[in-house]
Amino acid sequence: MSSNIVPQIDPALRRSGRPSGRESSNRASELMAAALDLFAERNFASVTIKDIARATGVNTALIYYYFDSKQGLFRAIIENAVEKAFAEFDRLKEAPDDPAVVITMWLNNHLHLYDRIHKLVKISLDYKGAPDKDPAIDAAITSFYDREREMLSACIRQGVDRGVFRPVDPERIARYISTYLDGAMVRAVILSDFDLDSAVGDLRDTVWELLGYKPPA
Numbered sequence: 001m002s003s004n005i006v007p008q009i010d011p012a013l014r015r016s017g018r019p020s021g022r023e024s025s026n027r028a029s030e031l032m033a034a035a036l037d038l039f040a041e042r043n044f045a046s047v048t049i050k051d052i053a054r055a056t057g058v059n060t061a062l063i064y065y066y067f068d069s070k071q072g073l074f075r076a077i078i079e080n081a082v083e084k085a086f087a088e089f090d091r092l093k094e095a096p097d098d099p100a101v102v103i104t105m106w107l108n109n110h111l112h113l114y115d116r117i118h119k120l121v122k123i124s125l126d127y128k129g130a131p132d133k134d135p136a137i138d139a140a141i142t143s144f145y146d147r148e149r150e151m152l153s154a155c156i157r158q159g160v161d162r163g164v165f166r167p168v169d170p171e172r173i174a175r176y177i178s179t180y181l182d183g184a185m186v187r188a189v190i191l192s193d194f195d196l197d198s199a200v201g202d203l204r205d206t207v208w209e210l211l212g213y214k215p216p217a
Contacts (some may be wrong), residue, residue: 031058034052039119078120078141082144089109098164100159103156103207159211173207
């Protein structure tokens with residue numbers, strides 16, 4: 001995984017003048033990783049800062065040193081997971097300038113990063129059922145879908161302009177891909193024997209039909 005992603009440490013911490021170098025960043029990453037596992041295993045409402053402190057072997061004060069609240073920690077986890085998903089995708093697609101290859105890589109990215117993305121989907125679903133909502137957390141969750149749609153629609157539009165794909169509505173196809181992937185990830189969370197690889201392969205074949213694209217033999 002990319003090591004260039006800097007965790008989203010609470011702004012209040014940065015303003016305080018406390019150290020925010022590599023050691024601080026690594027500790028914040030460790031806290032977020034442990035908290036992500038707890039949120040995915042249980043749910044947003046039932047996990048407390050004390051639970052996270054016990055899981056990481058630190059005291060609660062250290063968690064508040066980095067994050068102003070459980071909501072702040074949860075938001076940072078989502079933002080960091082989104083950034084890492086797109087950073088890994090950007091790393092994978094550095095060489096090709098082929099819209100069909102880029103779409104294939106995005107689909108494969110969901111398999112490559114299954115553990116992280118399925119946890120992101122699970123905690124997002126759990127959070128949406130919580131009684132109290134935080135607009136900043138809602139925005140962090142929405143950002144993944146906004147960036148995914150923008151990336152896919154731009155890629156499809158490029159393929160249409162180049163004559164690689166038939167004329168289609170890029171936004172509509174991008175929304176279809178995003179929605180299918182989301183449904184497949186949710187089913188993989190619910191059903192332990194769900195074949196995600198086959199589902200993604202079926203999606204790829206259907207998208208090629210919609211785009212009128214015939215991949216090279």
